[in-house]
Amino acid sequence: MTPVHQERRRRLMAAMAEAGCDAVLVYGNAWQCDYLRYVTDFPPVEGEALALFFSDGETRLFVESAADAARARVETPYADIVQCDDLTETVCTEIGRLGNRKVASAPATLMPYGIIRSDAAKDVEDGTSLIDRLLLVKSPIEIEAVRRAAVIADRGYEVFMDACRVGRAEYELIADIETYFREAGCPENFMILGSGGVEVRGMHPPGERRIQAGDLVTTELTPAVDGYYAQVCRTLVVGEPSRAQLDAFDVYIEAVEAGSALLKAGVTAGEIAKAENDVFRKYDLGIYCTSEYTRVRGHGVGLFVDNPPHILEDVDTVLPAGATLIVHPNTYHPEVGYMVLGEATAVTEDGYETFSTLPRKLLSVAA
Amino acid sequence: MRRGLLAWDAGEVPAAVLDARVEKTRAAMIATGFDALLLYNNFPRPAAVSWLTHFVPYWSQGVLVLPAVGAPEYFVSLSKRVAGWIAETSHMGEIVSTPRLGADLAKRLGGATKIGVLELNRLPGGIAQPLIAGLPAAALDDATDLFRAVRHPADDTEVAISRKAATLARDCLDGAFENADYRQTAALTAAIEGPARLAGAEEVIVEFAPDLAGDTALRRIDGDIALGDRYAVRVSLACKGHWIRLGRTYGAERLDDWIAGSLSPILDGESVPGLGSPAVTLEACMGSAPLTAVTELPAGAVGTANLALSVGGDVHLVSIPVLSEDGTVSPLI
Numbered sequence: 047m048t049p050v051h052q053e054r055r056r057r058l059m060a061a062m063a064e065a066g067c068d069a070v071l072v073y074g075n076a077w078q079c080d081y082l083r084y085v086t087d088f089p090p091v092e093g094e095a096l097a098l099f100f101s102d103g104e105t106r107l108f109v110e111s112a113a114d115a116a117r118a119r120v121e122t123p124y125a126d127i128v129q130c131d132d133l134t135e136t137v138c139t140e141i142g143r144l145g146n147r148k149v150a151s152a153p154a155t156l157m158p159y160g161i162i163r164s165d166a167a168k169d170v171e172d173g174t175s176l177i178d179r180l181l182l183v184k185s186p187i188e189i190e191a192v193r194r195a196a197v198i199a200d201r202g203y204e205v206f207m208d209a210c211r212v213g214r215a216e217y218e219l220i221a222d223i224e225t226y227f228r229e230a231g232c233p234e235n236f237m238i239l240g241s242g243g244v245e246v247r248g249m250h251p252p253g254e255r256r257i258q259a260g261d262l263v264t265t266e267l268t269p270a271v272d273g274y275y276a277q278v279c280r281t282l283v284v285g286e287p288s289r290a291q292l293d294a295f296d297v298y299i300e301a302v303e304a305g306s307a308l309l310k311a312g313v314t315a316g317e318i319a320k321a322e323n324d325v326f327r328k329y330d331l332g333i334y335c336t337s338e339y340t341r342v343r344g345h346g347v348g349l350f351v352d353n354p355p356h357i358l359e360d361v362d363t364v365l366p367a368g369a370t371l372i373v374h375p376n377t378y379h380p381e382v383g384y385m386v387l388g389e390a391t392a393v394t395e396d397g398y399e400t401f402s403t404l405p406r407k408l409l410s411v412a413a
Numbered sequence: 414m415r416r417g418l419l420a421w422d423a424g425e426v427p428a429a430v431l432d433a434r435v436e437k438t439r440a441a442m443i444a445t446g447f448d449a450l451l452l453y454n455n456f457p458r459p460a461a462v463s464w465l466t467h468f469v470p471y472w473s474q475g476v477l478v479l480p481a482v483g484a485p486e487y488f489v490s491l492s493k494r495v496a497g498w499i500a501e502t503s504h505m506g507e508i509v510s511t512p513r514l515g516a517d518l519a520k521r522l523g524g525a526t527k528i529g530v531l532e533l534n535r536l537p538g539g540i541a542q543p544l545i546a547g548l549p550a551a552a553l554d555d556a557t558d559l560f561r562a563v564r565h566p567a568d569d570t571e572v573a574i575s576r577k578a579a580t581l582a583r584d585c586l587d588g589a590f591e592n593a594d595y596r597q598t599a600a601l602t603a604a605i606e607g608p609a610r611l612a613g614a615e616e617v618i619v620e621f622a623p624d625l626a627g628d629t630a631l632r633r634i635d636g637d638i639a640l641g642d643r644y645a646v647r648v649s650l651a652c653k654g655h656w657i658r659l660g661r662t663y664g665a666e667r668l669d670d671w672i673a674g675s676l677s678p679i680l681d682g683e684s685v686p687g688l689g690s691p692a693v694t695l696e697a698c699m700g701s702a703p704l705t706a707v708t709e710l711p712a713g714a715v716g717t718a719n720l721a722l723s724v725g726g727d728v729h730l731v732s733i734p735v736l737s738e739d740g741t742v743s744p745l746i
Contacts, residue, residue, distance in 0.1 A: 076457035077414070077472070091618060091633050092649070093457060093702060094535075111706055112694060113719075116630035134534045159541035160534025217418035218611055224416065225607030228619075231599045231637035236414050238471070248494040251419045251471040253502075272635065341492050351414075 047124055050187045050272060051087040055103060057180055058085060062101050068147035069100045070173050071137070073156050080349035081152045081177050083273050088122045089234075090114070096137050096161075097125070098149075108137055134160030142166035152177045181348055182355075183368040188274060189392050192347065192370045195276035196390050196401030198230050198269045203278055203404055206267065210411050212259050212284060216241055217252035227269050236268035236275065236351040246383045247339070249376075259285050259413035264386045266374075268351050275347045277372045278402050279386040285413030294379040295408040298387040301325040301375035302406060305344065305357070309391065309398035311367040315355040319343040322375045323359060331379070340377035347372055347390050369393040415456055415471040417615040417651070421502045426467050426653055430570045431504045435465050439479060441563050442556070448525035450479040450556055451518070453536055458701035461531055461560060462487075463654030464571075468503035469615060476518055476540065477505070486521070488514050515540040519547025529556030532700055561699050566713020571655055572736065572745075575715040578614070578652040579734040579746045582659040585609045586648060590663075598623055599637035605648060615651040625662065625728050629721060640664075645730035647719075649704075656703035657745070658696070658717040660732030669731045672720060673744045676733060680718065680742050691722040695735075695742075710737035715745060 047055075062070065074082025075094040083089055085099045086107050093114060098106045105125040109115050115129035130136035138161055141149060150173025151157055161167050184192065202223050209222035216239060227235050238249040241263045249264055257263065261284045268277040281298075283291055305322040322343045323335040334340065344357030347370050355363035357373060365371070374388025389402035442450045454462040455474040462477045463469045466485055475489030484506030489499065493510040500508060511517045518540070522528060525548070530536060533555040536544075545553065567575070589595075589604035602619045609617045620631040624641025631647050647660030661669045675685045680693060696704040697716035710716045719732045734745040 075455070077455045077474075089635075090457070091620075092704075113631060116628075117632040120628055120630045120632060155537060155539030157538040158534055159536040159538055162538045162541065215418075217613060220416055221607055221610035224610055225603045228603035228606050229599055231635070233633050233635050235416065236472075237416050248492075248498075250495065250498040251414075251416060253420050254418065337492065339494070 048087065048272065050191060053185050053187055054084050054087075054180070057185070058099065059101060059103060061176055061180060065150070065176055066148060067101065067150050067173065067176070069098050069144060069149045070177070071141065071149055071151040071161075071170065072097050072099070072177070073151075073153065073158065075156070078156065078350055080181055080353065083349050084177060084181060086122055086125055087273075088118055088125070089273060094133065096133060098137075098140060106140065108133055134158050137161055138164040138166040141170065150176060178354060181353060182346065183366050184348060184370050184392070185368070188348070189368065189370060191272045191274035192276050192390060192392065193401050195232075195269050195271040195274055196278070198227065198232050198271065199267045199276050199278040199390070200402055200404050201230070202226055202267045202269060203280055206265060207282060207409065207411050210257060210263055210282065210284060212257055212413055215252075215254050215256050217254065219257075220252045223267065232269045232271060234270040236277075237265065239263065239265040240384050242383065244381065244383045247378050248384055249386070257284055262291065262383050262385065264384055266376075266386060268347070273349050275349075275351050276390040276401060277347055277351070277388070278390065278404060279372070279374045279376060279388040280404060280409055281385045281387060282409040282411055284411055287408050287410050291382045292408055294382045295385055295387070297325060297329055297331065297379070298375055298385050299406050302373055302387050305373040305375070306391065306398060306400075309365070309373070309393055311365065311393055311395045313365055315357050315361040315363045315365065316359050318373060319357045319359045319361070322357070322373065326375070326377075334377045334379065343375055344371055344373040344388060346370065365393045367393055367395045415469060415616050417610050417617065418613045419469055419471060419502055419615060421467050421504070422653075425574065426570055428504050430568060431465060431467060433568070435479065435485060438465065438560070438563050439481070441559050442479060442529055443481060445529065445556070445559055447527050447529040447554070447556065448481060449522055450529040450531070450559075452477040452479065452531045452560075452701070453540070454701060459654065460698050460703045461701045464564070464698070466503045466505040467654065468499060468505065469654050474514070474537070474540075476514055478518065478521060488518055488521070490514055513543065515543030516547055519544050522548060522551065525551050527552050527554065529554055529559060531556050531560050533557070535701075557700060564699060565697075565711035567715045567736075571715060574653045574655045575657055575734065576745055578650050578655060579657045579659060581609055581612055581614060581652065582648045582650040582657060583746065585612075586646065586659065586661065596640055597637050598634045598640060601640070601646065602634070605646070609648075609650060613652070615653065618649040620647045620649070621645065622730055625730075629728055629730060631660070631730065643727065647730070647732050651703065655715070656698070657715075657734040658704070658719065658732040659734060660719070660730055662729040662731065665727055665729070668722070668724060668729050669733070672722070672729075672731050673733050676718060676735070676744060677741055679720070687724060689723045691720045694719040710735070710742055712737060718742065
């Protein structure tokens, strides 16, 4: 068992004891496995899995395929691996056997309907907030994993800049970065990008569009180390940045710095978002902080790319020391197009630690 | 997440092919008495929706509504700004961006009395509960068997794309070993995956049984570990929503070509001299997962045969893309 997982189990067992909880049932899939990984350290690569974790540390991991079961036996030897034909039916039977023990499940939004509607699970409580609290506050060993992921993200961005040449297709750029991440032993990465000019209003998975001189190229790279993601967002220009591009990007730099300046334990996510958005409002760009143009002004990172809290003005989550997140005022600018900027940070008692060493400026590569 | 090339080439996947799949599914849906069919997708479960619409999600989740009349509609929890990208890469009707998937689906389906849901028991609670609460007069029935009944045989388009994916996986494996020898998993993963992505693969997963003297579990390696004298590599690769697997064992005489040539008698349970009793796992696309273990390939299905064999005391792991045709399972390439 890895040291980071030993630490997670210890914290989970303490939280369960405090809540009077005998067992937690967690679900995860290859898209979102933060709850499952926190409890078992098992990341589904293709499919889905469920796990029961008991207050004494006993772990039962339920998977469907023989291949997943074989992999789980190697990767999580401390867990009892249950291979079953029907995941939900088997787990319902297991829950039924627990009698009147207090069971909590998470996350509620992804828990399969077959479990929710079963008689066996009718007394299972929602344990999402119990595990959310654990996911939010990282231990030093977890923060170190995010820090190592950030180092790979920075190097990945340098590879991205090298790859970004006129005539290359978007998917070819990403092939270069993924190759670097695999060479670095990093199996997972969340990444979207945008390329073009004022017509570009967001980022997307790579397509066949080819890079042109003068393009703004945006990306967010999010590699994972030991399951922990770190994200870096940067914008580059293919060729010399124009005055308009530089002036526009100054707004994003100011917004990141305004949001980051507030970061410390006790501040709310909403206050961070407001500080970012106030900069845009100051330049009559407030409309570009709305959902028509942007999703969030940052978000948590950890065992999921997009952990709570979302940095939005109406989110009142208080940030504790140990939270890891990215402040990114990514949005559309009417004069030049979509721009992004931000990097993973950890909240401390009296401020924050930024993991990235990339400069906060509009970058450029030769056309 | 998916981060390879996601693009719709209507020459490669014609709209008429997607329309034919939709109409075949709709006919079964109507015959069963459903007013609509719901198909959930996220990126680990993209296959049913991509088979009908070509859409492959890179992130998040959505539900495709197949109504009794009209084009499929897609309810997705991505922002409106992504709707244009979804429309560009797929063939479907209205795209509804909403953070309230279940509630908005219920509004859309108001008046329906019998609704089919692919893999109903797997529908996430965050969608299922508001959906059911918003449709108190409707019955939601599992439509997994209905979908399985229409999913096969593969049409010519599926066979062609699967063959392309298999060829790409084979070429990338061959290419990786052309001028190099490997001692570590990371370098070999990069040597296979990089060229595959450069050639337009939609997704690539490289797994190892890094030392067959130890265990035979195939796993994606987090980090970088040493390869043993004998090891197995399996490449799972997707093009345009269709997944294949191709696996080989290295460090010993390679047997994959020989095994592929003997596949039919092996799968028929016939004794093949020197091969012992292979353990066989067949996989095909049966629902929302790209590949699911099956006891028998449906007639006309593209799939994968995963074999574990002991030859001369040494374990060999081999995965072969296959096509079930005229009662025979044979290599796809």
